[in-house]
Amino acid sequence: MDEQAFYKVTYGLYVVSAEADGGRSGCIVNTLQQVTAEPIRLAVTISKENYTCELIEQAGRFAAVALDQRADLPLIGRFGxxxxxxxxxxxxxxxERDENGMPYSTAAACARYSCRVTETVDLETHLMFVGEAEEAEILSEENPLTYTYYRTVIRGKTPKNAPSYQRKV
Structure with missing residues (x-):
């Protein structure tokens, strides 16, 4: 199997965040997607090893921002x-905080979303959270940061916990 073919699946890059029991965190994902229109639901897949995953489970909510092309390696590295x-x-x-107190950063972000978790799917190494969108807002008119742009223009790497990580052979 040519695993390089999976780099042709299109993605955006997002920071998904949550806060619970005095802890807050966020992580970079390329797995946020809209899965239904009525009601609007988003799904996100996060490694069970990530602190953000634990916080989303505890809070039952998550916030997300779509990164834009102003995002640089220090910002991506911080969350990724x-x-x-x-x-x-x-x-x-x-x-900033959404109406339910979930934190999100507006740094290099072109849109934001806030969701209440309605379903959690265990995918062995990751959890997929399906959330009903309660808030959404355009933050800038900048172009969204795609995974392709990140890999080819910014020349970014993929962390081991990412669903799209490919081990070197």
Missing amino acids: FRQGRDFDKFSGLPI
Whole structure:
């Protein structure tokens, strides 16, 4: 099987975040997608090893921002390659909260979404959270950051916990 073919599946890059029991965190995902129109539901898949996954389970909610092409490697690295249990990923960034208190950063973000989890699917290494959208807002008119742009223009890497990670052979 040519695993490189999976790089042709189109994705955006998002920061999904949550807060519960005094902890807050967020992580980069390329697996956020709209799955129904009425009601509007989004699904996101997150590694069980990520602190953000634990927080979404506890809170029963998540916030997400669509990153735009202004996102740089330090911002992506902060949310994609740092551990939220050991580091406040939001420190020093512009932070807002949705109506239910979920934090999100507006740094290099073109849209935001807030969801109440309605279903959780166990995928062995990851959990898929299906959430009913309760809020959505355009934050800028910048172009969304696609995974292709991230890999080819920014020349970013994929962390081991990402669903699209491919081990080197």
